[in-house]
Amino acid sequence: AQTVTQSQPEMSVQEAETVTLSCTYDTSENNYYLFWYKQPPSRQMILVIRQEAYKQQNATENRFSVNFQKAAKSFSLKISDSQLGDTAMYFCAFMKPGDGNRKLIWGLGTSLAVNP
């Protein structure tokens, strides 16, 4: 069974600084997708970035980028130029594609506080 581990329950960063959130996962699959979702106090789960395992190039979305290390089963999220609006819970999630259920398997989350 697949598992996702986020080892940092809480983190904080100063506004405009850079922060990296860690995620490791365990799977025997070769093809899969990885996601980072952001959940602000409003509860709305918002997709931040996604990575296909077959792509070697790390995904980037504006200030958000990932460091995907497939052999190490590591998928960290880097937030550059942190903004107050980045304050939220961040969840790492794994999905195995295929014809069946594409459910997301989630880590426990990292609570990120961006301080002014």
Add this chain to the structure above:
Amino acid sequence: GAGVSQTPSNKVTEKGKYVELRCDPISGHTALYWYRQSLGQGPEFLIYFQGTGAADDSGLPNDRFFAVRPEGSVSTLKIQRTERGDSAVYLCASSLRGPTDTQYFGPGTRLTVL
């Protein structure tokens, strides 16, 4: 366009009562998922619909939980004889089946069982 919506936003009920939670997916999305998120936890999968049928209900904790999606759009999660341990945020997500298949989430329903 409109995103995934869920009603009610909050639901408070008494132990033993029956509740229904509603999810309106993004128009055209054939896949629909229900997750449950307890305080301080990541979401846990409950059930997956592809069209009208429940393709995988292996995450439902017991037979008090049931979900339907009769016309392949709106889905209702039904909980009978609620227990205090059912208190959680219930999240609904939908996706357009295909290579990208990103799940888009609603704001959730916070269920509190007194």
